[in-house]
Amino acid sequence: MIIDLPDTTTSQVSKKLVTLREEGGAVALGRVLTLVIATAIGAEEEAIEAANEASREHPMRIIVVSTNGAGEEPRLDAEIRVGGDAGASEVIVLRAHGETARDQQGLVTGLLLPDAPVVTWWPGECPSQRACETPLGRIAQRRITDSGASDDPVGMLARLAEDYKPGDTDFAWTRLTLWRGQLAAALDQPPYEPITSAEVAGAPDSPSTLLLAAWLRRQLQVPVTVDVADGNPTAGIHRVVLHRATGAVRLERVQPAVAQLSQAGQPTHELSLPRRGLRECLAEELRRLDPDDVYGDVLRSGLDARV
Structure with missing residues (x-):
């Protein structure tokens, strides 16, 4: 009514x-x-x-x-x-x-x-x-x-x-929740080797790409390279590569709602990684009414991740 x-x-x-x-x-x-x-x-x-x-x-x-x-x-x-x-x-x-x-x-x-x-x-x-x-x-x-x-x-x-x-x-930060979750889950599996460097690729107009790079730099304390000129016309984040001694962990979006996770010595997995709409982002932000300290730290300390 x-x-x-x-x-x-x-x-x-x-x-x-x-x-x-x-x-x-x-x-x-x-x-x-x-x-x-x-x-x-x-x-x-x-x-x-x-x-x-x-x-x-x-x-x-x-x-x-x-x-x-x-x-x-x-x-x-x-x-x-x-x-x-x-x-x-x-x-x-x-x-x-x-x-x-x-x-x-x-x-x-x-x-x-x-x-x-x-x-x-x-x-x-x-x-x-x-x-x-x-x-x-x-x-x-x-x-x-x-x-x-x-x-x-x-x-x-x-x-x-x-x-x-x-x-x-x-919302540029909220759209990273699924990416952050998948990357954390991948690193929670053997081999438990330290990450030596990382790469993040995305569209030139994607603030989420810069925030994800800043988060990785803050969490892993390693150099992070940002690539926003790889010719990929897809919007948003394209891929993340985490380098370690025995081989890289690569998470790449291959379809609008599907990503591939590949690691040395393991089969390639297809994962659900849909683009988050306004409803999903808003519902997540309304679950907490206290300040998001992680977002604040990432925003203020690590945006220039081109190192």
């Missing part, structure tokens, strides 16, 4: 939520957090769909703050989505036009769940200032960006490293 509230106020939206609750159409009990999504007007639906899917694992209230450029007449249009249109959550869409968009924190403050953590997510372009200093970032325990969605992903990753504060995270 979708309730439209054109040319409204946040106070009227809050009153409508209370009415719906009293009528039994929406219940806030059991919600574990408030997810605030900051996006542009017209670009909301993909993020809402991902959040609805993630809400089946993390019941929550979703507040979407959509804005446009200056110049329009100030106005707030809202939607409340409950039931089948909201997954296991309730969705409040606030479309702020013109000057109404200047006070984003004021738009959402009265709609936050009481005594529940707040997570703010920018699914598109990262904020132009430090995430923790934005109006919606100041109210959040966790702040999620996606440098891969920026016009200059690698440059944005470098800026995120300069601006990092505990509680920040980025």
